[in-house]
Amino acid sequence: MPLHPILATRLDDLLGSRFSQASSDRDLHGRDDSAYAAPPPDAVAWPQSTAEVAAILRLCHEHRAPVIPFGVGSSLEGHVLAVAGGLSLDLSRMDAILSISDEDLDCRVQAGVRREALDRALGERGLLFGVDPGADATLGGMAATGASGTMTVRYGNMRANVLGLEAVLADGSVIRTGSRARKTSAGYDLTGLLVGSEGTLAVITELQLRVHGVPERIAAARCTFPAIDALVGAVIDIVRLGVPLARCDLIDTLAMHAVNEHSGRREPELPTLFLEFHGSHAAVEEEIDTVRRLAAEHGGGEFAWAATTQERAAMWRARHQAFFAARGLRPGTLSYTTDVCVPISRLAEIIGLADRLIGELPFPGPMVGHVADGNFHCQLLVRDEPGERALARAFVDALVARAQELGGTCTGEHGVGVGKRAALAAEVGEDAVAAMWAIKRALDPLGLLNPGKVLPDAPALAAAHP
Amino acid sequence: MPLHPILATRLDDLLGSRFSQASSDRDLHGRDDSAYAAPPPDAVAWPQSTAEVAAILRLCHEHRAPVIPFGVGSSLEGHVLAVAGGLSLDLSRMDAILSISDEDLDCRVQAGVRREALDRALGERGLLFGVDPGADATLGGMAATGASGTMTVRYGNMRANVLGLEAVLADGSVIRTGSRARKTSAGYDLTGLLVGSEGTLAVITELQLRVHGVPERIAAARCTFPAIDALVGAVIDIVRLGVPLARCDLIDTLAMHAVNEHSGRREPELPTLFLEFHGSHAAVEEEIDTVRRLAAEHGGGEFAWAATTQERAAMWRARHQAFFAARGLRPGTLSYTTDVCVPISRLAEIIGLADRLIGELPFPGPMVGHVADGNFHCQLLVRDEPGERALARAFVDALVARAQELGGTCTGEHGVGVGKRAALAAEVGEDAVAAMWAIKRALDPLGLLNPGKVLPDAPALAAAHP
Helix, strand or coil: CCCHHHHHHHHHHHHHHHHCCHHHHHCCCCCCCCCCCCCCCCEECCCCCCCEEEEEHHHHHCCCCEEECCCCCCCCCCCCCCCCCCCCECCCCCCCCCCCCCCEEEEEEEEEHHHHHHHHHCCCCEEEECCCCCCCCEEHHHHHHHCCCCCCCCCHHHHEEEEEEEEEEECCCCEEEEEECCCCCCCCHHHHCCCCCCCCCEEEEEEEEECCCCEEEEEEEEEEEECCHHHHHHHHHHCCCCCCEEEECCCCCCCCEEHHHHHCCCCCCCCCCEEEECCCCHHHHHHHHHHHHHHHHCCCCCCCCEEHHHHHHHHHHHHCCCCHHHHHHCCCCEEEEEEECCHHHHHHHHHHHHHHHHHHCCCCCCCCEEHCEEEEEEEEEEHHHHHHHHHHHHHHHHHHHHHCCCEECCCCCCCCCCCCCCHHHHHHHHHHHHHHHHHHHHHHCCCCCCCCCCCCHHHHHHHHCC | CCCCHHHHHHHHHHHHHHEEHHHHHHHHHHCCCCCCCCCCCCCCCCCCHHHHHHHHHHHCCCCCEECCCCCECCCCCCCCCCCCCCEEEEEECCCEEEEEEEECCEEEECCCCCHHHHHHHCCCEEEEEEEEEEECHHHHHHHHHCCCCCHHHCCCCHHHEEEEEEEECCCCCCCEEECCCCCCCCCCHHHHHHHCCCCCCEEEEEEEEEEECCEEEEEEEEEEECCHHHHHHHHHHHHCCCCCCEEEEEEEEHHHHHHHHHHCCCCCCEEEEEEEEEEHHHHHHHHHHHHHHHHHHHHEEEEEEEEEEHHHHHHHHHHHHHHHHHHCCCCCCCEEEEEEEEECHHHHHHHHHHHHHCCCCCCCCCCEHHHHEEEEEEEEECCCCHHHHHHHHHHHHHHHHHHCCCCEEEECCCCCCCCHHHHHHHHHHHHHHHHHHHHHHHHHHCCCCCCCCCCCHHCCCHHHHH
16 A cells, blocks of 8 residues: 555655655565565655654654654564555664763764764774674664663663653654763653654654773683583573673574584584673783683683684674574575573573474574573574464464563563564563553554554554554 | 542551551651652551552542552652642552572562661672662662662662562552563563652552672772862763772762761761772772772872771761751751752762852752762752742752753652652653653543652643542
């Protein structure tokens, strides 16, 4: 169903060549890195300012057209799919870094700024941003999905690093939340509410972010273990001792194999812990001693050090490329990805379950994880056909249900999107879902912002949807 | 206006002696540690379970009676005042510590558990809770006001330490938010929305909290400076270097004088930095060297060490008693307290302004602050008469306006209550206030939960209020 011709004309008048109904543009905006599929959006707009975003939203509001915010399409749960049609709002041209403060350790960026661009700009000033999900996502997208990643164990997730937002509500009104203060108790935490709302409550246009000084010393190493439960045992001891690791990631045997194949490396194909230490020289030395001792107690091997900055970058690139590398394990398939997060004491148990269930599947499923947070990911390489999709779905359902029984959550960092709406309902219960729907209706009464995401269908509300 | 007799009878049937309309009980629940005053609530209830809270809220909903959640009454912005009458819901008997996990570094408590009781229980297990606002408040109250305190620079505020909640909505429905996972991207962050909502969106009945291992070494010291701006300069350098201080508090000259008078101590009456270091032996040694050097560069004196656990406790008791000690500076007066929080680069400027303005007032105003967060408090000792109240109000208004101009917030940790509603509106703007009202109406359509707090009056909504 194309956009209403009057709306299309008005968007064309407003945006000129930055509005398109061409199928090539629509197709590029109709999918993300998930295995979910839907027809593409009806059109794409590339606003260049908050005022343009507001004008677009006012027009879409007037014409009852859904709006789906889009960054780079690196989301993993179908967040950008146009399941109810409408306009894909591509924020990638709003990519200005507006300010960086060395003194206050914060910065302000437009929503379309990408993580690696921000890292470069900060790095030149001796600063770093503490959220690294791997993908070169936009900061707006990272906030919208409540992203975290390899450094969250030390620096927190997006929620902890977003001090404030500028955002456009469904009716085109513009709100600013938070401030440049480190903390605030001033009113409802709209910042925290919009972070993780996946574009269903507002379109994020600017972000005020915490940053950190680059530590005096950064050291990174890999360490193999004979089995995953030994590795997890070591991590539990490390966490309990309060060692302030900067990164602590698991790559399982199969994922290590995929990385080797992909990159021509020859790393041992065993469950491997990727570690990074940030701090003063003395503090890092001490942490390394402690972690090496605890790893050895659990059967961990020698530490393989990334001695130079280049080696360290290469090591983490290998970790982050695991997702793409794994596709090589079974070419021509889709990556059916999932993440769960559990209390760390239950991590070995849930990973063990995942391992057993994957062993029974007819396709490979490498695992990686931010294990110090109790968070891990499985990537199932499934053919695009109903049988394998159903097996993958059943695996995810079983894993999520068990994670929830263990006091965990159906998603630690990928978000709900289209794929985990039922899981969310199971996790928080009917009354909490009703509260979420009440908030959704309060801020977006016509249900125009990214419909079909996050919230389980509310039958009573169906009539209010376009 | 007393409660409707039918409601009173039904509450009496439900709660027996745990329901009271006696004026002594009402008076005790009609005030907090602020200088604001209002008629007492119409009645007080002491529920012992979430089911009782839900039953009470259902009854009050049916009879359109306001409900004001109450912990110990240590709030500082009039949060517990019954400005629209109604029932004070005293949660202090819901004081069970439900579980503590050494492995997962979390605990679950009922909302009426007090901070010091939790600290004792955790301490026996070698654990600590990272939020210490000074007052022996309830954890439910601390969450409701978005409290932080002396350790927030290291361990974060309540928002960062509440993993999940159980809460009762205005209609008596019970929701559970969050999980035991360290992080989640599962749906709207209801946990973060309720933290800091000051009892206006729900009544918090249980909390899942992060805890930390007691570090290998804790060291505490005081250091005087010739002037506040020198002290702040040292703190800025310390923060910029990323030294992970556990506490970093300013007590100004007048507050030091008050503490000396109150406690019979003989500390130097100069701007004083109270510091605490948490970590391994080597890390703490290194931090102390760094901080001592930076303090000296800014004219800081010798460190005075709290050598034993007892001395350390006494030192922080002195810091936390500053509020009560200051009352001795002008007996028989009210404490008109305020807090603001600014980007740290503007801290010296805003404290300088506060100092100048206080110098022009006819009453004393000692200052303390969590300076590494850019957060500080003034305590104006005013007579309970209109002239001095007006001067105090004008001081707060001027300080808040300037803090907001500097990119800061009208309250870093005390909350909005009745006193900062206009300041909130000025800070976030009309459209954000409208969004907050939309959320309020969505979750509490009759406006029964703690009316008159947080949100600036919404004329259009006045009719919906009881």
